[in-house]
Amino acid sequence: MGKTIVEIVVVGKDHEGVVAGFTNFVFxxxxxxxxxxxxxxxxxxxxxxxxxFTQKINxxxxxxxxxxxxxxxxxxxxxxxxxxxxxxxxxxxxxxPHCLESLLEARKKSQLKxxxxxxxxxxxxxxxxxxxxxxxxxxxxxVDQSKAxxxxxxxxxxxxxxxxxxxxxxxxxSPNFVWRYPNRIINIHPSxxxxxxxAFAYVQAYERGAKIVGCTAHYVTEDLDQGPIIFQDxxxxxxxxxxxxxxxxxxxxxxxxxxxxxKMHLERxxxxxxxxxxxxxxxxR
Numbered sequence: 001m002g003k004t005i006v007e008i009v010v011v012g013k014d015h016e017g018v019v020a021g022f023t024n025f026v027f028x029x030x031x032x033x034x035x036x037x038x039x040x041x042x043x044x045x046x047x048x049x050x051x052x053f054t055q056k057i058n059x060x061x062x063x064x065x066x067x068x069x070x071x072x073x074x075x076x077x078x079x080x081x082x083x084x085x086x087x088x089x090x091x092x093x094x095x096x097p098h099c100l101e102s103l104l105e106a107r108k109k110s111q112l113k114x115x116x117x118x119x120x121x122x123x124x125x126x127x128x129x130x131x132x133x134x135x136x137x138x139x140x141x142x143v144d145q146s147k148a149x150x151x152x153x154x155x156x157x158x159x160x161x162x163x164x165x166x167x168x169x170x171x172x173x174s175p176n177f178v179w180r181y182p183n184r185i186i187n188i189h190p191s192x193x194x195x196x197x198x199a200f201a202y203v204q205a206y207e208r209g210a211k212i213v214g215c216t217a218h219y220v221t222e223d224l225d226q227g228p229i230i231f232q233d234x235x236x237x238x239x240x241x242x243x244x245x246x247x248x249x250x251x252x253x254x255x256x257x258x259x260x261x262x263k264m265h266l267e268r269x270x271x272x273x274x275x276x277x278x279x280x281x282x283x284x285r
Contacts, residue, residue, distance in 0.1 A: 012075035014045035046179030099167035102255035217261030
């Protein structure tokens with residue numbers, strides 16, 4: 001019998017006994033800890049723990065008992081069980097349609113090994129695309145980002161989401177959000193990271209006379225645009241290029257690159273260790 005992998009994510013106010021409480025819980029259930037990572041920022045504690053079990057576990061009982069433990073320790077906990085079930089995806093958007101359109105087209109052609117369960121937008125601009133694809137669209141337009149994230153987390157839990165895709169979502173997620181979904185949030189950045197960080201990458205590339213420009217799909221961490229890189233692509237800049245033509249080419253490659261990264265994640269071809277993404281070969285049919 002193979003191993004069952006359970007990913008445990010703990011977030012809450014930092015205090016003693018949290019690490020011991022969850023690691024002891026795993027050992028008591030006959031599990032072995034494969035990976036563990038902890039972070040503390042301004043008294044906010046986050047822990048990612050990956051446990052393996054060689055014996056069969058009752059998932060419902062496991063999840064119930066770990067929630068009881070979390071309540072006793074005054075922490076929040078989420079678990080992800082690696083199974084053969086199709087993953088549920090939430091797509092976060094603002095107003096640029098190209099990345100969302102690429103994902104929806106792939107969905108229409110049955111090219112995703114997962115289901116887009118919900119689209120969440122900071123404005124209603126792209127709601128018609130969701131409606132056309134018969135996917136629920138939820139508007140979260142709170143100016144206060146902490147309130148917005150609280151609502152987004154509620155929606156994500158309601159739709160039982162495994163993967164979050166930022167399809168040109170133009171807000172910065174806080175550590176309180178990001179730590180709940182380690183290596184489960186994919187972003188597309190319009191430059192070859194690490195370079196030209198921020199929202200005006202194409203303008204910077206144009207103004208500095210770059211000869212090649214591209215984009216980067218990466219997992220999101222608490223450090224802006226510094227997460228593990230999944231996939232990159234680029235194109236050369238023509239001498240007659242304008243900012244408009246550069247942006248148009250860039251948007252095309254953004255959509256293509258983000259889609260490729262999402263596909264690889266849903267196909268379980270990605271492993272992250274020591275801050276680096278390792279891509280497994282695609283299985284031959």
